[in-house]
Amino acid sequence: MPLSQEERDAIIDAAAHKTAKEFAGEIATRTLLTTAEILALAETQEERVKLAAVLNEVTHATTSNESKAKAIRNIEGGVEALIKIASVLI
Structure with missing residues (x-):
């Protein structure tokens, strides 16, 4: 299930303001x-912060996959973060 805007905002906030364990x-x-x-x-x-930005884009329900890919490419280190996520899941 896609994350709500509130949940995505919480992830971004956690990346910037919480400890690694809290995040x-x-x-x-x-x-x-x-x-x-x-x-x-x-x-x-x-x-x-990079991981939160990538997760924010990936879980945005109203964005097309092409738009998500473009947005992730524009995040500094976004592609690398996505590859790290994929390596854990595969």
Whole structure:
């Protein structure tokens, strides 16, 4: 199920203002990723912000896949963050 705008905003806020463990817990409650997987994906605040930006784009229900891909390419480090997510899921 797609995340609501409120949930996406909470993820972005958590990336910027919470500790790595708090951020991981926030994401884990809203995705299929575990806390440990998220901690491995986003060890620094910079990585957390990138991951949050990518998740925000990927989970935006009203955006087409082509628009999502373009938006992720425009996020600095977005493609790398997406590849890290995929490596955990595959």
